Amino acid sequence: MRSTTDLHDKEIRAKTAGSLARYERSQRSLAGGVSSGLRRAARPYPLFFDRGAGSRMWDVDANEYIDYGLAWGPLILGHAPPAVADAIAAQAAKGLTFGAQHELEYLVAERLTAILPCADLVAFANAGTDVVNLALRLARAATGRPKYLKFEGHYHGWGDQALVSYRFGPQLPLGHPEPVGKGQLPHDHVLVAEWNDRAAVEALFAAHGAEISLVACEPLLANSGCIPADPGFLKFLREITTRHGALLLFDEVITGFRVALDGGQGRYGVTPDLATFAKAVGAGTPLSVLAGKREYMDLISRGEVVHAGTLNGNPLVLAAAAAALDQLAVPGFYDRLHALGNRLRSGLESLLRAQGHAVVTTGDGPVFQLAFQSDVPRNYRQTMAANKALYSDFALGLLNHGVLVLPDGRWYISGAHSEADIDATLAAAANAL
Ligand SMILES: Cc1ncc(COP(=O)(O)O)c(C=O)c1O
Numbered sequence: 491m492r493s494t495t496d497l498h499d500k501e502i503r504a505k506t507a508g509s510l511a512r513y514e515r516s517q518r519s520l521a522g523g524v525s526s527g528l529r530r531a532a533r534p535y536p537l538f539f540d541r542g543a544g545s546r547m548w549d550v551d552a553n554e555y556i557d558y559g560l561a562w563g564p565l566i567l568g569h570a571p572p573a574v575a576d577a578i579a580a581q582a583a584k585g586l587t588f589g590a591q592h593e594l595e596y597l598v599a600e601r602l603t604a605i606l607p608c609a610d611l612v613a614f615a616n617a618g619t620d621v622v623n624l625a626l627r628l629a630r631a632a633t634g635r636p637k638y639l640k641f642e643g644h645y646h647g648w649g650d651q652a653l654v655s656y657r658f659g660p661q662l663p664l665g666h667p668e669p670v671g672k673g674q675l676p677h678d679h680v681l682v683a684e685w686n687d688r689a690a691v692e693a694l695f696a697a698h699g700a701e702i703s704l705v706a707c708e709p710l711l712a713n714s715g716c717i718p719a720d721p722g723f724l725k726f727l728r729e730i731t732t733r734h735g736a737l738l739l740f741d742e743v744i745t746g747f748r749v750a751l752d753g754g755q756g757r758y759g760v761t762p763d764l765a766t767f768a769k770a771v772g773a774g775t776p777l778s779v780l781a782g783k784r785e786y787m788d789l790i791s792r793g794e795v796v797h798a799g800t801l802n803g804n805p806l807v808l809a810a811a812a813a814a815l816d817q818l819a820v821p822g823f824y825d826r827l828h829a830l831g832n833r834l835r836s837g838l839e840s841l842l843r844a845q846g847h848a849v850v851t852t853g854d855g856p857v858f859q860l861a862f863q864s865d866v867p868r869n870y871r872q873t874m875a876a877n878k879a880l881y882s883d884f885a886l887g888l889l890n891h892g893v894l895v896l897p898d899g900r901w902y903i904s905g906a907h908s909e910a911d912i913d914a915t916l917a918a919a920a921n922a923l
Pocket of ligand 1: 616618619622645646647648708713741742743744768769
């Protein structure tokens, strides 16, 4: 594949000179030249985009791409869905933000509490990171306990207390809490287990049960291999947290409004105490939501736990969410997304296997992972067996043939994708190889 990769690299560079010039300029004033560190991973360099519509994006050199990155997940309706864009424009003409109450707050809140099993009450913020931090704080306040338990490879935003044991090398001792970057606070309050490991969770509760305020997980481990919970594992988490008086948090920033209208909790049939949402709930705008049971959320209602934010609940993002929910709630929307995702997933598997590659896909319909490895991973450490360099070469080839994918192997489908897009993508993949 090496010489093919060199060719792809050369051809992409030849047609994206405008992006390279802008990237070089950007680095002179913007730290790292990008606004979120992960975007630096793009090969051959981060591209600059001019516009998007539906399933497509165009870069500044007028190259067109079918997009499966979807801005790392939020674009559940694709790029610039007209009803959402119109709702934002109409609201913008009436006011960008009030820093005070307005009708859209309760209109969206009422819809969310009607849709989400765990939601007696909701609270709004701007980023997933914000509402994860709020959930951790609520759990400490509700239980009076200092610690929480998370799983290796699960991502809960970049806050000091959450960015632990997310990315690390195989030499790290099992269950060791490990910060991802420098400058993070010490992590003696974080307990870590392997995903799908009941015995590890039981052992941590046996040793620290009286100190654990909350167990946090992505109900589908979307951030590290799109690995589902083993049958019964979410139910087990529900039972053990209840038994020990700890709260259960589903971080649904990815699964929420993506795997089903009622998220992972609806689709997998386990109701947590608290759940966090961002990405798809705002359909591409900065909206995040903490949803939860009344007894915990009332700590916010009573002002005992601080929930603040200048732009929280601003009318622009809530107008977008209201317009998006109209479309997401149309019967059959998610059946179609799952069918498209499954068609793409099995098409890619067949194509790559026919070329002799060991490849596995994991996930749930509109979000899945493609990895060059032989065994289906059940936890983050098992994803380390994947040939990431080969995936990166494959992604480069796809880019050269007009298909944009994330560098980490995750694929997202939107309501704007069509069967024709999937077929065009499979043809592009065959050409790229
Ligand atoms: C599961 C999960 N939780 C939390 C976050 C943090 O959300 P944000 O990037 O909006 O702060 C992310 C972001 O990717 C996520 O995937």
